[in-house]
Amino acid sequence: MSSHSLDRIHIPANFWIGLRQIDVSAQDILRKAKLPLTIFTESQFVNTAEYFAIWEAYSEIIDDPAAIIAKQMNDLEISQLPPSVLAPYHARDFRDALKRLARYKQLCVPERFHITEKDELCTIELEWLYSELPEPPMLAGIIMASLLEMGRRGTRISLQAHSVEFSCPVGEIKGLESYFGCRIKFSAERSRLTVRRSDLELPFVSYNADLLDILTPALDRSLVDQQRVSSVIDKVKWIMKRSLAAGRPDIQVVASELGMSDRTLQRRLTDEGTNFKQLLAIARREQALLYLSDPTIDLKEVAFLLGYEEQNSFYRAFRLWEGDTPSNWRIVHSFH
Structure with missing residues (x-):
């Protein structure tokens, strides 16, 4: 288990609220993950290993992780997102949104996105900074789906992925393929979402230059402060x-x-x-x-x-x- 001082993740209140909406108890999740209930009752931080354990327990308790992934994307309230994730939703286009997310996501979760554009495709690969193990399949599904959902919400177009790769199966595969609009591959070393580069050019209807002018300087300052110690x-x-x-x-x-x-x-x-x-x-x-x-x-x-x-x-x-x-x-x- 990592003990790095920057390996800290705060689980937002809407995560626990979402559990209640599907009749899953936070206490049951934490007990199954063998973690203290104070994580829920006192809003404590967790490290990456504990975060993974929570998602593993979550996926074991529910019947179909794929259905939950689609439901979470449909129920996503953008206004409830932290500033580091909110800003990309108001970017100029899908490419700008992905770059902003890759830059600022580490402010709330110790993960990194590697974006590679080659030929007609763009691949977004996920790396966790303080774990050698792959993230739980359901967590990988949520993260990859959220990237595509950001593009769909921003452009107001039902974008389809070119391909999606996970290390392990994530629930009912047909449900996942229906959401992403492509075949799902497994046994990958890291989770990857591949989209068409032409989709990156699509402008965001939700583009808000004034909001970005407010959020960007504050996020950049926070990033500099974090990098200074990290x-x-x-x-x-x-x-x-x-x-x-x-x-x-x-x-x-x-x-x-x-x-x-x-x-x-x-x-x-x-x-x-x-x-x-x-x-x-x-x-x-x-x-x-x-x-x-x-x-x-x-x-x-x-x-x-x-x-x-x-x-x-x-x-x-x-x-x-x-x-x-x-x-x-x-x-x-x-x-x-």
Whole structure:
């Protein structure tokens, strides 16, 4: 189970209201998911693993997940959506809506949309930031259906998907195929919705420039604030600096502290334009300059604190970083 500080999901009140409308008890869902009832009674946050458990329990309790997916889309009240999801419904066209959703969705749920346009098709692929496991099938169905529903609501046209892929079956397949208007495929590594690129050009009847002018700056500020604390680079460097004295930090250990696999960590670092080896060098350099600024720390101790077994190895690395020896750098900078 992930313990990342940003792995927080608030389940909105209308989720529990929707359960009551189909005679499903929130208490029954939470008991089946083996989660505390306070999640419902006190509106507590859950992490991704707990969120998945709730959706797994939900799908096991109801008779036909596919029918519930269609019902939720029909009953969707746009006015009840959070700003990060509301803004895309008032975008200029379907493409603009998808891009806005991909940009802002992480503000309320730790998931990411990858949008790829190629030839005549556009594929939207779902990735969860703090889970190596695929999302429960019913949750995948709701998310993929909501993307298509956004296009339908915005354009006022009954758009049809080109294809939909899930990792596992989602209820009665005929019902799902009827909703999406295409064949459903299973056994995919990630959930995907593919639409026609020509549909992306369709303008939204619900386009509201004035509303976007209000929502967009606020959402962008929230995104910047979140990214400031959620940068994987900053998290990795902090863990590295804390553990340098014990030796060269291991990627598996760092990844474990972040609640992810080493493969996921490598991918996230690549997304941010770096890699583990480069970050280790940066972390050591930053710590070296910090230690050398303190004249009470001996050079041999600096090398040890940076995780170097030999002092000469530290000297060679420092020359590459600063073009000078540690002792000379300390003398020069002691006068600043």
